[in-house]
Amino acid sequence: MPHSIDELRQMIVSARIPSHVRQIAHRELEILSEKNPDTDEYVNEISYIDYLISLPWNKKTENNSDLEAAEKVFNEKCRDSKKIGTEIFEYMAAHMFKENKVRRVLVVDDEKIALRNMEHALKKEDYMVVAVNSGAEALEKLEESEFDVIITDLIMGEIDGHAVLEKTKNRYPDAKVIMITGYATVDTAVEAIRKGAFHYIEKPIRLNEVRSAVKEALRQKCLSESSK
Numbered sequence: 001m002p003h004s005i006d007e008l009r010q011m012i013v014s015a016r017i018p019s020h021v022r023q024i025a026h027r028e029l030e031i032l033s034e035k036n037p038d039t040d041e042y043v044n045e046i047s048y049i050d051y052l053i054s055l056p057w058n059k060k061t062e063n064n065s066d067l068e069a070a071e072k073v074f075n076e077k078c079r080d081s082k083k084i085g086t087e088i089f090e091y092m093a094a095h096m097f098k099e100n101k102v103r104r105v106l107v108v109d110d111e112k113i114a115l116r117n118m119e120h121a122l123k124k125e126d127y128m129v130v131a132v133n134s135g136a137e138a139l140e141k142l143e144e145s146e147f148d149v150i151i152t153d154l155i156m157g158e159i160d161g162h163a164v165l166e167k168t169k170n171r172y173p174d175a176k177v178i179m180i181t182g183y184a185t186v187d188t189a190v191e192a193i194r195k196g197a198f199h200y201i202e203k204p205i206r207l208n209e210v211r212s213a214v215k216e217a218l219r220q221k222c223l224s225e226s227s228k
Helices: 004-013 019-033 040-054 067-077 082-100 113-124 137-146 159-171 186-194 207-227
Strands: 104-108 130-131 149-153 176-181 199-201
Touching: 004 019, 004 040, 019 040, 019 130, 040 082, 067 082, 104 113, 113 130, 113 207, 130 137, 137 149, 137 159, 149 159, 149 207, 159 176, 176 207, 186 199, 199 207
Parallel strands: 104 130, 104 149, 149 176, 176 199
Antiparallel strands: none
8 A cells, every 4th residue: 555645754754865865755745745646646656756765775785897797697687688788798898997997197397396296196096107307208108108187387398288288189189188387377278278278287286286186187088988
């Protein structure tokens, strides 16, 4: 027998559910109170609210990334859904790749202390960090391999941060470039962003800001990879 409105109201209050789910349940309860109890719509609404608050919102299991085991289970349960199975396995494989991939960060700065500090801070975050102290070396590294994030000083001899940014965007369009400079102005910031920089940080460098910027850059890059 379906629960009454009073019973559902008490269940919503006592249930261990996220606040946004509780708000939805209360809103549905208000809608329900305006319906005729003798209609099928009323019964369906009660069933929906009951189902909503009974879901195991606060329970989770460990990820099992065994593709062979997943394929075995799928073939036993869903023999006529090969196309769906293929999409599931592709998603799992991509998810495993992202979880296990070591993110590569290129740091470019002609100030040795700033370079060393950023390299040390980012290595503690378990990134693969390559540090160079000139734009020329940065261009060489970009020829050799791909990087997820490039942090580059703006003012550096003949080959500056804009050259590094341009090289990165031409060769690795999805890579995120964070520009750092001690000569920050609105014009240089706008110019860097216009050319494709992800973020702009002023010197003196605050390592917490650098770490946060790299994490956000990687988050955005992961979202882009997921959509693809």
